Every structure is written in structure tokens, then in C-alpha cells.
Amino acid sequence: MTGLGRRALLRGAGGLGLSLLTAPALAACGSADATLVESGRVGVSLWTHDPGYIKTFETAVKDPALMRGSHFDYHIRATSSAPSDVVTRMIAQAVADGNTPDLAGIVVDQFPRVMGSSIAENLFVDLTETVRPSGDDLLKLAPYVVDGIPYGLDSDNSITVLYYRQDVFDKYRVPEDIETWEELAAIGERLYSRHRISLGMVATGDNGSIVNGFLQLLLQRGGGLFDATGELVLDSPEAVEVLEFMSHGVRTGVLLALPDPYGSACAAALKSGRLAATAMPNWYNAYGLQANVPDQKGRWRMRTLPRFAGGGHLASTLGGTAFTVLKGKPHTDAALELLRRVYLSREGQILRYRSGGFLPTLKPLYRDPELLGVKDAFLDGQQVFDVYGQAAADLPLFYQAPGMQILSDVLGGPVLDALKGRTSAAAAIKAGLDAYRQQVKR
Structure with a gap:
């Protein structure tokens, strides 16, 4: 033309x-x-x-x-x-x-x-x-x-790791080498009930933030939204398991519900010490932690994510x-x-x-020796590529499809309903799938 x-x-x-x-x-x-x-x-x-x-x-x-x-x-x-x-x-x-x-x-x-x-x-x-x-x-x-x-x-x-306040973990005797999310959640429930401190967060604001938080853990668990051919694969036991884990975490205080991981509410939670750990990608160090709590330099560390007991990966991405x-x-x-x-x-x-x-x-x-020697001043001189190297070796693949934005738009509401206890995880996944299929007519 x-x-x-x-x-x-x-x-x-x-x-x-x-x-x-x-x-x-x-x-x-x-x-x-x-x-x-x-x-x-x-x-x-x-x-x-x-x-x-x-x-x-x-x-x-x-x-x-x-x-x-x-x-x-x-x-x-x-x-x-x-x-x-x-x-x-x-x-x-x-x-x-x-x-x-x-x-x-x-x-x-x-x-x-x-x-x-x-x-x-x-x-x-x-x-x-x-x-x-x-x-x-x-x-x-x-x-x-x-x-x-x-x-x-x-x-x-964009490797997702677990950032955590080492001083808080030391004070309340939270092990830094916890193997699974389930073990961390059990310890986190006691920590929240006694001290009102959470060990993670979920987003409850816009659809993008809500679905991204869910997707990050879903990929780690071995699930996904689409496969390599663009076919929808959200209808899975892994999706229900992850959303149940997140919903239970919100109910018990292990996971703190915030509008998003970047705004004033999150900054306040970090500054007050109510949020003492979070699973976020490498870039959150600069854009989330250092931007909001520069005075906490030297108190934070990072490690690979705890695994899910049911399987999946050591890492995720967002x-x-x-x-x-x-x-x-x-x-x-x-x-x-x-x-x-x-x-x-x-x-x-x-x-x-x-x-x-x-x-x-x-x-x-x-x-590479040049990167293995890198030390992060905010993380008290931690050699971060020791962690990144382990994570990169077990990073899940993330596939997209033309309907990705539609799915995010229609899935955000049902996921939020599950996080707030208004519906079950299984019902939320089904509602999102039904709305998506009506939109794309596939």
C-alpha cells in the first residue's frame, strides 16, 4: 500500500x-x-x-x-x-x-x-x-x-527474590533459610498475631498490580496464563493453589494488603516496620526500597524465594x-x-x-568474575550475584498472547474478591476465565 x-x-x-x-x-x-x-x-x-x-x-x-x-x-x-x-x-x-x-x-x-x-x-x-x-x-x-x-x-x-529486614528476622528469630512458603507462612502467622508484622504483600488497587502479584507467584509454582502457542492455561490446580495461599495470607496477616507495591501506603508500611519482607524483582531494590526507606540502608538482605511445597521453581520474574x-x-x-x-x-x-x-x-x-564480585551497599555489602546466579538457573518461562491485556482486565476483579474473602479461589479463577472467553469469543 x-x-x-x-x-x-x-x-x-x-x-x-x-x-x-x-x-x-x-x-x-x-x-x-x-x-x-x-x-x-x-x-x-x-x-x-x-x-x-x-x-x-x-x-x-x-x-x-x-x-x-x-x-x-x-x-x-x-x-x-x-x-x-x-x-x-x-x-x-x-x-x-x-x-x-x-x-x-x-x-x-x-x-x-x-x-x-x-x-x-x-x-x-x-x-x-x-x-x-x-x-x-x-x-x-x-x-x-x-x-x-x-x-x-x-x-x-527481572529476577524475583525475597527481600527481608535482617534486623527484624534476628529480633523475632525468623530463620533466614526457610525452605518453603508454607513454613514461612506458619511463622508469619505467629509474628503477625503477636507483633502485627507481615512478611509479604499483595496488591489490591488496579487490575494490573493485582494480576501481576498473582502471576509472579503462579509462575514460580509452575503455572502460567498462556502457553508457548498462545493457548490459555490459567485453568489449573496451580492457579487455585496460589490464589488460596495468597487469600489465606491476607486473612492471617502474613501478607499485607496494599493498593500497590510503590505508593504511599507501601512506603508507610516499610517505614513503620509493619512490612519486613517482600517478594519482588531485582529492580525493586532501587525503585521500592531505596526510594522509600533510604534510612534503612544496611538492614535489608535478599535471598532466593522459598519454594512451594508442591513444586515449581526457585525463582520468578515480573x-x-x-x-x-x-x-x-x-x-x-x-x-x-x-x-x-x-x-x-x-x-x-x-x-x-x-x-x-x-x-x-x-x-x-x-x-562472570566481574559480576560475582559486585557488592550492594544498601544490602550491607551483600554479594548479590550469589543469589541471582542460583535464581537465574531455575527461572520460569513466561509466555504472552494477544489477549493478555484483556485477561488482566477481567481477572483483576475476581482475584481481588478472593483476596478480600468475598469468594473462593476456585470460583475466582472460573469467573475470570468465563469473562475472558466471553470477551475474546474463543
Whole structure:
């Protein structure tokens, strides 16, 4: 489809709305031809929601060792927008033959918006050959695979660990090496009944936070929302077990019900000592703990998650941002090379960790001497890669599907009802499944 044809289609759509038009328009139009730039000074256009990624890429292109041998002299032209706006503007610009980015950072919960109607296929470079040399060493690829083809590389392994107040554990004789969630819950019930201290939290605010908290433990237990083919797998004993565990935890005070893990209520709970442990990803250290309780530096530690007695994994994951390369643009080859250098090389992955704290997505890096020696000052000098290495070796796969956002929207309410004791875990899962199937008509 020509640019004129696209614009005519847009004009003809009138009041139908862009959301009804973009997917089929992209599938029909494909990518415009472009003369590739093969060397020289290149201004790579980068769209992202997080200044940390901008800093990382700007640092990377100035690193002589990382850029050695490149035919390109890079500089970054960055645009920062909200996560949803990155995707909305990118699709709108593509449909209108407008100014799309060369590199787009897509937050994991926004990626399902490009998984249907051939949107990813028409917008992004197929990364199959790019990732092939990494083989099974590359982690966190699954959420960005569409019909067997990878389109994005995650910026952070987002490994969930258990953060805990060592001073509180010492004071109340809570063992730091508890094996299972069930054992921790039994100890936590006594701790809450006597001292009103909780050892975890659940979100009760927006649907996204509610479902993310549930999903984090569901993945660890060995369950999931979708499988690798995009089929719904939520209807499982693991899903009911995890939600029952969470609901029981709220009723007994082991798990503290908060609107979300980041806001003022959570900050107050951390500051007062009412919340003395929480299962959250590596990035929560900076964005949750250090941001809210900097005065508690040296009191917190981290460890791998307790296992569920019934099975599953030692670790879980939550969050992430994948970078995609837009196809058919003058700087497509340059952007692809830059992504490969920064995201798929040892030097690039270490630079990303040093620059923004982003955990490596290549397995061998968890045994790298340079990272094994890293000590976290907030965690009283703990060598964190001792923990991350164990967790990375047993990290669950997380699959998405085009209906992911619909499922999150319809599942949040029933999960909240279960957490508040208004319904059973089994009934909540069934209600979410029924609402989802009505929405997607599958």
C-alpha cells in the first residue's frame, strides 16, 4: 500500500477511531522501502519510557571497546513517553507513513498489543538469526515471541527474590533459610498475631498490580496464563493453589494488603516496620526500597524465594522492557547492530548492569568474575550475584498472547474478591476465565 493509499484509508475511517484501524492497516501495508545506511554518522532514533535506557544507550555508543570495529558512528536521538504512548504513537505513525523510531522500548505488558493481526511481523525485524549464536544461553526471550519468531530483547532478567529486614528476622528469630512458603507462612502467622508484622504483600488497587502479584507467584509454582502457542492455561490446580495461599495470607496477616507495591501506603508500611519482607524483582531494590526507606540502608538482605511445597521453581520474574528494531528504515541495519552489541555481548551486558542495574539476560554472565564480585551497599555489602546466579538457573518461562491485556482486565476483579474473602479461589479463577472467553469469543 502506498503512502497516499494509507492516508486515504485514514481519512475514510472518519469517526471509527484509530484503534479499530491500525492492526488491519499495518497488516495490509507492510513496510515502506528505504535506502539503508551502511556506514558513517548515524543518529539512531530511540523511543522509551525510562531515562535509564536512554542513559545506557548513550553511554554505550561512547564506549570505544564496545563500539570497536563498527562501520557506524552512533549518536542517540531519544524520545521519552509513557509506556502505552510508545506503542500507540509507533503504530499510528507506521499506519500514516510517519516518523517511527529505529529502536523502540516496549514494556512487557504493552507487548501483547503488537502480537495480533501481524503487527509485529509488519513493524519489527525478525531477530531469529540475531539471537541464534546465543542459543539457550539467552534468557527472557519468550514474552516477545510471536508465532515462533522473536521480535524483542529484554533489558533486564527481572529476577524475583525475597527481600527481608535482617534486623527484624534476628529480633523475632525468623530463620533466614526457610525452605518453603508454607513454613514461612506458619511463622508469619505467629509474628503477625503477636507483633502485627507481615512478611509479604499483595496488591489490591488496579487490575494490573493485582494480576501481576498473582502471576509472579503462579509462575514460580509452575503455572502460567498462556502457553508457548498462545493457548490459555490459567485453568489449573496451580492457579487455585496460589490464589488460596495468597487469600489465606491476607486473612492471617502474613501478607499485607496494599493498593500497590510503590505508593504511599507501601512506603508507610516499610517505614513503620509493619512490612519486613517482600517478594519482588531485582529492580525493586532501587525503585521500592531505596526510594522509600533510604534510612534503612544496611538492614535489608535478599535471598532466593522459598519454594512451594508442591513444586515449581526457585525463582520468578515480573516486569521487563524489550527493545525492538523497526524494519524497512534507513537506519535499520545500524539499529540492529547497536542492539546486538549492547544486548548480546558480554561487554554490553556488563555495561548495562553498571549503567542502570539491569540484570544480564545471558546465562554465562551469572558466573562472570566481574559480576560475582559486585557488592550492594544498601544490602550491607551483600554479594548479590550469589543469589541471582542460583535464581537465574531455575527461572520460569513466561509466555504472552494477544489477549493478555484483556485477561488482566477481567481477572483483576475476581482475584481481588478472593483476596478480600468475598469468594473462593476456585470460583475466582472460573469467573475470570468465563469473562475472558466471553470477551475474546474463543
